[in-house]
Amino acid sequence: MGRDLSPAETLALVPQQEPFRFIETIDELDREHIVASYRFPEDADFYRGHFPGNPITPGVILVEAMAQAGVVAQGIYLYALKFDAGELEKIVTVFTDASVEFTGTVKPGQRVTTTGRVKFFRHKKLRAEVEMKLDDGKVVCSGELAGMGVPR
Amino acid sequence: MNQAEVQERVVKILTPWVKNEAALKSVSAETNILDDLKVNSARLVDVVIAFEDEFDIEIEDEDVDSVNTVGDAVGLISSKLG
Numbered sequence: 001m002g003r004d005l006s007p008a009e010t011l012a013l014v015p016q017q018e019p020f021r022f023i024e025t026i027d028e029l030d031r032e033h034i035v036a037s038y039r040f041p042e043d044a045d046f047y048r049g050h051f052p053g054n055p056i057t058p059g060v061i062l063v064e065a066m067a068q069a070g071v072v073a074q075g076i077y078l079y080a081l082k083f084d085a086g087e088l089e090k091i092v093t094v095f096t097d098a099s100v101e102f103t104g105t106v107k108p109g110q111r112v113t114t115t116g117r118v119k120f121f122r123h124k125k126l127r128a129e130v131e132m133k134l135d136d137g138k139v140v141c142s143g144e145l146a147g148m149g150v151p152r
Numbered sequence: 153m154n155q156a157e158v159q160e161r162v163v164k165i166l167t168p169w170v171k172n173e174a175a176l177k178s179v180s181a182e183t184n185i186l187d188d189l190k191v192n193s194a195r196l197v198d199v200v201i202a203f204e205d206e207f208d209i210e211i212e213d214e215d216v217d218s219v220n221t222v223g224d225a226v227g228l229i230s231s232k233l234g
Contacts, residue, residue: 096194
């Protein structure tokens, strides 16, 4: 049977790695929600082109960061509760759909905190309401994201 | 509720996810939800949850895989409605 992973254990199982890892810490995690944070490095390569002289974190990267927390990490935690470690290793979470709205921008060096709330976790599919904020509390992106576990 | 009524409501629920709208015009119990209507397989769980909400029933996760055609969905829902 499965087990209740700690935030650190869950984080260690997130498969995305540098330079495509946008989750640094998991601050809260249970069956219903996750809070994770990430500071965008000032020297991230995509700032050279997005945009020259006016670096702004691409919206697609913000959505990816939200998915890595609210869908991938939350999903790993929920799968682990249900399946044993052997089964968990055979599953990878793929992003299935998203509906989001951007309400702010993230500059190089800024830290974002992502909160995900599980809408449902059924048949290896996870749908969550996810919100990303800056340290000053300003919401920069929010919406609904989903993913599902498929065989590796 | 008879089978025709259940089917009509099933098709209405499926419609937002259908990518082959032409196939909706000739939908029957044999119509395959993924192959004919071109519903994304990743949406099946969302479809089943919509069935639960619409008909006020509970469907086991294990039953999701048995829903291939419109008729399969109608049969499963009808069995839950009793």
